[in-house]
Amino acid sequence: MTAPRPPKARADGATLACVYALVMTVIPASMVIKGLPMAITPGMLVGFVMGVVWLCAQLVTTVGAAKGRNAVRTALFLFALSQLATYGVATYGYLPADELAAADRTLITLMAVFSVGLCAVDGVRGLDRIDRVLKTMVVGATFMALVGILQFSFAIDLTEYLTPPILKPNGDVSFVLERSNFRRPAGTAGHPIEFGVVCAMAVPVALHYAMRARDFGGPDKRWWLCLGILALASLQSLSRSAVLALAIAAMFIIPAMAPKRRVRALVVIVLFLGATRVVVPGLVGTLYSLFTSIDVDPSAESRRRAVVRAGSEIAEHLIWGRGMGTYLPEKYGWLDNQYLGTLVQNGVVGLIVLIVLYGAGWYCCLRARMLTKDPRVKDLAVTIAACIAVPGISSATFDLLGFAVATGFTFLLVGLAGALWRTVQADAANQAAQPRTEVAT
Structure with missing residues (x-):
């Protein structure tokens, strides 16, 4: 007699989050859905579905969605309200047609990623489901990294074959640029900078599962392979932002390690850089020169001029900004700094809310790490905090909210930080109630 099969797990918020992570990394960022009057990407569509599902789940008590206050949940609502307020202030008066269209498109895009974060914080319940989403993010980012490595090493662009029939390219987008005689994948x-930063955001997660498998059992080779691919792809992006992102992640993770493991990690980093120098001659030297020649680098000079360009805009629209999406880089010049761009477009209010959003993610990770006694959860809290730190700090070096994949991953990670804090709180409450239940029995 065969044993009965275990009941099939029901789809939940984690399922939608996994679909979102794969859609954002497997389908090229330039693809939009055919037949729609506005450029809607598959990721945006999944985000809207997640928002509708979240709303429906909040109306009932039978689907297991979390309810009640949470630091990330509050920060997400403040973010959405600030965007709506900025949009209202901007569209109250006259706007040129191109700026009005950009404001409409930006509002829709940001509401989609807001829905992603909200669905994650309330719909991803339990440590196993959080693990499932994070592992899916690593797999998706690794696929993106492999596509980039092929572009860099062999000039093979698989994005030409990753276009489903219902999609079309939104303009002519080149996925391979050049820098210092290297192909820049x-x-x-949507851009090598985004590619490098997204790969760097996934590095801490791949490292976490590789280490956890070694400490607590389970397959670890797959995660070490993902880690190597992601780290290499980050460097091959030839982006200062990506190198900075890797350094930020290391500064969060390495100090939290045990002393012996910390030394081994530093040795592995040195060996990895040495191997990269041998396998890809000139790559490490080129990355080093990006920082040593920053005084004469055209992109760095453009960032310095951006501060001057933004000054008059900030003075004129200090509180609410000139309107999200209305500062068109092709029209007014590139800023390459999300904090500066937020100050220009969303004012002081928008800048404060953006910082609060990152801070809420870190806060939930810190509280979860302090409350739990499970070493795996402690490590996971540091890992998610490190992932959030990558966009949180490197936003000063590129326009984060202008890149769909990096923005989507950021909001998903912030939502998972809130979900982790909910999980730890629930576990602590169950443990506190357990002795009383036994005594009563």
Whole structure:
């Protein structure tokens, strides 16, 4: 007699989050859905579905969605309210047609990623489901990294074959640029900078599962392979932002390690850089020169001029900004700094809310790490905090909210930080109630 099969797990918020992570990394970022009057990407569509599901789940008590206050949940609502307020202030008066269209498109895009974060914080319940989403993010980012490595090493662009029939390219987008005689890949992302930063955001998660498998059992080779691919792809993006992102992640993770493991990690980093120098001659030297020649680098000079360009805009629209999406880089010049761009477009209010959003993610990770006694959860809290730190700090070096994949991953990670805090709180409450239940029995 055969044993009965276990009941099939029901789809939940984690399922939608996994679909979102794969859609954002497997489908090229330039693809939009055919037949719609506005450029809607598959990721945006999944985000809207997640928002509708979240709303429906909040109306009932039978589907297991979390309810009640949470630091990330509050920060997400403040973010959405600030965007709506800025949009209202901007569209109250006259706007040129191109700026009005950009404001409409930006509002829709940001509401989609807001829905992603909200669905994650309330719909991803339990440590196993959080693990499932994070592992899916690593797999998706690794696929993107492999596409980028092929672009860099062999000039093979798989994005030409990753276009489903219902999609079309939104303009002519080149996924391979050049810098210092190297091909500069973008994988399935929209730009090499975004490609490098997204790969760097996934590095701490791949390292976490590789280490956890070694400490607590389970397959670890797959995660070490993902880690190597992601780290290499980050460097091959030839982006200062990506190198900075890797350094930020290391500064969060390495100090939290045990002393012996910390030394081994530093040795592995040195060996990895040495191997990269041998396998890809000139790559490490080129990355080093990006920082040593920053005084004469055209992109760095453009960032310095951006501060001057933004000054008059900030003075004129200090509180609410000139309107999200209305500062068109092709029209007014590139800023390459999300904090500066937020100050220009969303004012002081928008800048404060953006910082609060990152801070809420870190807060939930810190509280979860302090409350739990499970070493795996402690490590996971540091890992998610490190992932959020990558966009949180490197936003000063590129326009984060202008890149769909990096923005989507950021909001998903912030939502997972809130979900982790909910999980730890629930576990602590169950443990506190357990002795009383036994005594009563």
